[in-house]
Amino acid sequence: MPESPLQQTEHEIHTSAAPDAVFAVLADARAWPVVFPPSVHVEQVERTGPTERIRIWATANCSLRTWTSRREFDEGARRIRFRQEVSAHPVAAMGGEWIVEEAGDGGTRVRLTHDFRTVDDDPETIGWLHRAVDRNSEAELASLRTALERPDGTEPTTFEDTVVVRGRAEDVYDFLRRSDLWEKRLSHVARIAVKEEEPGLQHMEMDTLTADGSVHTTASVRVCFPERRVIVYKQLRTPPLLTLHLGRWSVRPADDGDGIAVTSAHTVSVARSAIPGVLGAGATETDAVDFVRGALGRNSLLTLEAARQYAESSA
DSSP states (O other): OOOOOOEEEEEEEEESSOHHHHHHHHHOGGGHHHHOTTEEEEEEEEEETTEEEEEEEEEETTEEEEEEEEEEEETTTTEEEEEEEEOOTTEEEEEEEEEEEEOTTSSEEEEEEEEEEESSOOHHHHHHHHHHHHHHHHHHHHHHHHHHHOSSBOOOEEEEEEEEESSOHHHHHHHHHOGGGHHHHOTTEEEEEEEEEETTEEEEEEEEEOTTSOEEEEEEEEEEETTTTEEEEEEEEOOTTEEEEEEEEEEEEOTTSSSEEEEEEEEEEEBGGGHHHHHOTTOOHHHHHHHHHHHHHHHHHHHHHHHHHHHHHHO
């Protein structure tokens, strides 16, 4: 069947942030998972002058997809043009432009345009992609404004925990990748459901037992890189205290060359409005970050210790 006719969309927002600040956030694609809800992971493939190639992993209508895009920067005009080089089915071609303009009140007008074709001219496929583009564009623009103005969320904070394993790196990585077995392997996991539509792209819903015996349900998407023994993930449904939770599992040789270093890293942003309800009226942002760091670190160390025991017993 022939490709669909060219489809075009445009979305825009206004933000009180300065145009240069807006352009800087848009230019730093590797930080997009912190800014944009659909973005899970972004890697820069190459950069030559004003042209950049990036690979993006993002959600679209609840599906996790990946593609490679080429971006061209016009810093003077504050414009970034993008075009997908390798699109994910059912997209045949996708491109567009970020346009950052000064607003009369001292703020910024941000426009996001798209042009695209689907692999066939099926109206249902075209409608699906329109809905995906509309949903993601509106979410990205709203989140861009939130990231710049931060009306509720705190600045993102990153922390990590590491254990050293006297075993094989492939066994550690296999333990972390096979999250579908965590309900049997980890005491703090009450229930887990994992769906892997494509190798290495995982959807995960998990019920976690907290220190006080309550249960928190989270939903995440994970991208697995077996050749690097790295897994990155993003929570799609976070606990009330968090507006953002990104994670990364990495397996590498220990710095002293003796054993395998396994690290769990978290990047979080706390919802200021949720602090009194969760921690009490007198709690501060620092208290909230410390609380989150303790809770996530405790579960991470339980998982790391279980991975260590698994790998060392296998060895």
